[in-house]
Amino acid sequence: xxxxxxxxxxxxxxxxxxxxxxxxxxxxxxxxxxxxxxxxxxxxxxxxxxxxxxxxxxxxxxxxxxxxxxxxxxxxxxxxxxxxxxxxxxxxxxxxxxxxxxxxxxxxxxxxxxxxxxxxxxxxxxxxxxxxxxxxxxxxxxxxxxxxxxxxxxxxxxxxxxxxxxxxxxxxxxxxxxxxxxxxxxxxxxxxxxxxxxxxxxxxxxxxxxxxxxxxxxxxxxxxxxxxxxxxxxxxxxxxxxxxxxxxxxxxxxxxxxxxxxxxxxxxxxxxxxxxxxxxxxxx
Amino acid sequence: xxxxxxxxxxxxxxxxxxxxxxxxxxxxxxxxxxxxxxxxxxxxxxxxxxxxxxxxxxxxxxxxxxxxxxxxxxxxxxxxxxxxxxxxxxxxxxxxxxxxxxxxxxxxxxxxxxxxxxxxxxxxxxxxxxxxxxxxxxxxxxxxxxxxxxxxxxxxxxxxxxxxxxxxxxxxxxxxxxxxxxxxxxxxxxxxxxxxxxxxxxxxxxxxxxxxxxxxxxxxxxxxxxxxxxxxxxxxxxxxxxxxxxxxxxxxxxxxxxxxxxxxxxxxxxxxxxxxxxxxxxxx
Numbered sequence: 001x002x003x004x005x006x007x008x009x010x011x012x013x014x015x016x017x018x019x020x021x022x023x024x025x026x027x028x029x030x031x032x033x034x035x036x037x038x039x040x041x042x043x044x045x046x047x048x049x050x051x052x053x054x055x056x057x058x059x060x061x062x063x064x065x066x067x068x069x070x071x072x073x074x075x076x077x078x079x080x081x082x083x084x085x086x087x088x089x090x091x092x093x094x095x096x097x098x099x100x101x102x103x104x105x106x107x108x109x110x111x112x113x114x115x116x117x118x119x120x121x122x123x124x125x126x127x128x129x130x131x132x133x134x135x136x137x138x139x140x141x142x143x144x145x146x147x148x149x150x151x152x153x154x155x156x157x158x159x160x161x162x163x164x165x166x167x168x169x170x171x172x173x174x175x176x177x178x179x180x181x182x183x184x185x186x187x188x189x190x191x192x193x194x195x196x197x198x199x200x201x202x203x204x205x206x207x208x209x210x211x212x213x214x215x216x217x218x219x220x221x222x223x224x225x226x227x228x229x230x231x232x233x234x235x236x237x238x239x240x241x242x243x244x245x246x247x248x249x250x251x252x253x254x255x256x257x258x259x260x261x262x263x264x265x266x267x268x269x270x271x272x273x274x275x276x277x278x279x280x281x282x283x284x
Numbered sequence: 285x286x287x288x289x290x291x292x293x294x295x296x297x298x299x300x301x302x303x304x305x306x307x308x309x310x311x312x313x314x315x316x317x318x319x320x321x322x323x324x325x326x327x328x329x330x331x332x333x334x335x336x337x338x339x340x341x342x343x344x345x346x347x348x349x350x351x352x353x354x355x356x357x358x359x360x361x362x363x364x365x366x367x368x369x370x371x372x373x374x375x376x377x378x379x380x381x382x383x384x385x386x387x388x389x390x391x392x393x394x395x396x397x398x399x400x401x402x403x404x405x406x407x408x409x410x411x412x413x414x415x416x417x418x419x420x421x422x423x424x425x426x427x428x429x430x431x432x433x434x435x436x437x438x439x440x441x442x443x444x445x446x447x448x449x450x451x452x453x454x455x456x457x458x459x460x461x462x463x464x465x466x467x468x469x470x471x472x473x474x475x476x477x478x479x480x481x482x483x484x485x486x487x488x489x490x491x492x493x494x495x496x497x498x499x500x501x502x503x504x505x506x507x508x509x510x511x512x513x514x515x516x517x518x519x520x521x522x523x524x525x526x527x528x529x530x531x532x533x534x535x536x537x538x539x540x541x542x543x544x545x546x547x548x549x550x551x552x553x554x555x556x557x558x559x560x561x562x563x564x565x566x567x568x
Contacts, residue, residue, distance in 0.1 A: 018399070027557035029466070030321040037314040037367060038391045040409035042399060052557045079395070083321060099398045107322045107385050111363070114383045115302070115326060124554070125324035135551065142458050146433075174426050177461055181552075182313070267419065268465075270408070273311035273336045 019047045019070045023063055023082040023093055025123045028052035034103060035081035046079075054084065055123055060092035067096035085121045134184065141180035141187070148188035149173055154205035157188060162279050163209055164189040165202075165253070166216035167245045168236075169226050171263035171271060175216065178272045185276065197248035202256060214275050215253040215260030220246050222264050303331040303354045307347055307366040307377055309407045312336035318387060319365035330363075338368065339407055344376035351380040369405045418468065425464035425471070432472030433457055438489035441472060446563050447493055448473040449486075449537070450500035451529045452520075453510050455547035455555060459500065462556045469560065481532035486540060498559050499537040499544030504530050506548050 020039065022031040028050050039046055049070075051063050070078050080098040084090040085108075094100050108119050141161075147153055148160065150173065157163065162179065164172040168191050176187035190203055206213060218226075220243040227237035235241055253260045259278055263271055304323065306315040312334050323330055333354075335347050354362050364382040368374040369392075378384050392403050425445075431437055432444065434457065441447065446463065448456040452475050460471035474487055490497060502510075504527040511521035519525055537544045543562055547555050 027553045029553055029557065030317055033314055033317040034387070034391075037387065037409075038395060041369060041388070041392050041403035041405065042395070042401060043404060044399070044401070050561070052561060077398070079398070085325060099395070101391050101395075103318070103321065104325070106390060107318075108325050111322060111326070111383070111385075114361070114363070115328070117326060117328070119325035120327055121325065125321075139458060139552075142461065146430075146457070149430075173430070174423060174465075177426065178465060181458075181462060181465060268423075269311045269313055273313065277334070277336060 014043070015045045017074060018044070018076055019049060019074055019078040021049050021051055021063075021067055021070075021078055021080045021082075021098070023051045023054055023080055023084065025055040025084050025086065025089060026052065026125075028083075031081045031083045031103065034083075035079075035101070038081075038101070054089065054093075055086075057088065057092060060084075060089045064092055064096040067093075067098050071097040085119075085123055085125075087121070137184040138181065141184045142177070144186040145176045145180040145188070148186075149176065151190040151203065151205075157205065157209055159186060160188040160209070160212060161186045162188075162275060163206060163213045164216060164275075165192055165206070165213055165249075165258070166260075166263075167192050167218070167223070167242075167249050169223060169230075170216040170218045171266075171268070172216055174268045175263075175271045175275070178268045179275065182269075182272065183276055185280070192245075192249045192252065194245065197245070197252070200252070202252065210256060210258065212279065213256075213258050214278065215249070215258045216263045216271070217246060217250055217253075217260055218262060219264040298327070299329045301358060302328070302360055303333060303358055303362040305333050305335055305347075305351055305354075305362055305364045305366075305382070307335045307338055307364055307368065309339040309368050309370065309373060310336065310409075312367070315365045315367045315387065318367075319363075319385070322365075322385070338373065338377075339370075341372065341376060344368075344373045348376055348380040351377075351382050355381040369403075369407055369409075371405070421468040422465065425468045426461070428470040429460045429464040429472070432470075433460065435474040435487065435489075441489065441493055443470060444472040444493070444496060445470045446472075446559060447490060447497045448500060448559075449476055449490070449497055449533075449542070450544075450547075451476050451502070451507070451526075451533050453507060453514075454500040454502045455550075455552070456500055458552045459547075459555045459559070462552045463559065466553075466556065467560055469564070476529075476533045476536065478529065481529070481536070484536070486536065494540060494542065496563065497540075497542050498562065499533070499542045500547045500555070501530060501534055501537075501544055502546060503548040 020035060022028045022035055024031045054060055054063050067078055078098045081101045082093055083103045085104055112119055162185060164176055164187060166172050172189035176189045179185040179187040190206060196203055220239060223242040224237055224239045231237050261274055304319060306312045306319055308315045338344055338347050351362055362382045365385045366377055367387045369388055374386060396403055446469060448460055448471060450456050456473035460473045463469040463471040474490060480487055504523060507526040508521055508523040515521050545558055
């Protein structure tokens with residue numbers, strides 16, 4: 001289990017006195033992902049409210065009431081990101097006193113025109129879409145990544161899509177799990193430990209799989225900080241030891257021709273997307 | 285480690301002869317989430333291409349070339365979902381022969397008007413936004429959920445946000461990890477096993493935390509199927525045994541006043557969003 005570097009410390013944001021609602025007839029994950037992405041372009045802090053599973057007229061009226069109450073309290077129109085596939089539910093929500101960002105209205109209708117077919121207006125399709133094969137693969141990948149976390153097992157490495165290596169706490173575990181969960185990638189991970197540096201060799205289980213190994217490295221200062229949180233004042237966390245391990249790990253990866261990147265100040269999402277691009281650029 | 289039920293088996297979709305591009309100056313995760321959600325409303329199969337980290341003019345011209353090549357090969361305009369915060373990069377991509385769904389152009393500009401402030405047009409803000417506190421919490425939650433997977437540890441249960449319980453393979457592990465990764469929720473999980481049913485009591489470590497326990501159940505037929513994949517022909521996987529365990533688990537949860545839901549035919553996202561709504565309805 002490893003930490004990742006948080007991004008560079010930002011200045012606290014001023015409050016916007018605005019409430020943002022994520023309204024959906026499903027989980028609300030699409031509305032929220034979209035909303036966060038758009039809002040991240042403004043240096044303001046928003047109060048956020050999730051309203052998932054709004055899938056009946058009654059719930060839509062309830063949601064509308066909540067939005068209107070907040071509009072009153074805030075004295076400013078809330079911002080509503082919505083993904084409602086049913087026209088009648090969407091119509092109810094749009095009556096509320098808010099600024100509306102309606103994903104389906106905006107994108108689905110033009111796409112119907114372009115494709116020359118009607119959309120299905122089916123609730124809850126985002127996450128189990130297309131084929132259950134894809135979903136099964138994700139679950140299998142999560143199980144695989146858990147079973148192959150932190151060098152636990154050499155079994156079935158042949159069926160791994162990628163094997164992450166790096167010193168302890170360089171970010172391998174969360175990245176492996178994210179790759180599995182988001183993309184259905186079977187990601188094993190192996191720590192590079194002082195014994196490997198003394199032998200000056202990759203862990204023996206890995207030598208046959210060099211093509212799918214991907215390395216993570218991290219700035220020594222950041223690594224020391226992260227390790228100190230777990231084992232304060234230990235040799236393991238000391239800056240000299242961190243420098244030594246990172247140096248040895250990078251030397252080894254360079255010599256073995258292993259692709260690698262730094263996880264310092266990168267989010268799991270960024271690390272995962274970069275790795276994916278290296279190992280498997282296109283989906284299906 | 286547990287499987288989840290895949291959604292009901294869908295009919296294979298007809299190919300659309302259309303290629304979809306997800307173009308982003310960052311990870312592309314927002315473009316992809318948005319795109320999948322919109323495309324899931326059409327009963328067609330699309331060829332999908334990810335183009336993440338398009339953050340220079342050169343890369344934008346490359347992307348445009350790729351899109352135009354596909355337009356030629358397919359004989360039909362590709363569909364481009366893009367999240368490019370820089371106007372010059374966006375302008376290059378929009379010259380390609382495609383149908384464009386531009387997230388920033390569509391939503392950020394109206395929001396600038398409504399909020400009366402300019403957006404920052406900063407690349408790569410989606411995932412480390414707002415405050416690094418939030419990001420740190422997510423990593424901590426992932427580590428917590430891993431350390432408390434499958435009843436591994438009774439330590440620090442007081443700091444869990446939720447404790448999932450259910451029979452083996454009812455979906456607890458992937459749900460816990462998803463709650464941690466997506467929402468920064470510290471989710472422990474505990475199996476309910478035949479010994480618990482014989483004693484007719486909740487695992488003793490849990491009795492003080494009843495308020496944050498959430499149960500998962502699953503249809504016996506589905507459970508038997510999932511268990512048979514792992515241990516074919518075992519007593520563990522036999523339908524009678526699955527029926528017995530599920531029946532006992534539901535009886536126990538009912539008696540203890542534990543909220544629960546069925547994971548059968550639900551995606552991890554749906555289960556997680558439902559649990560979140562029960563334990564922590566609003567963000568911040």
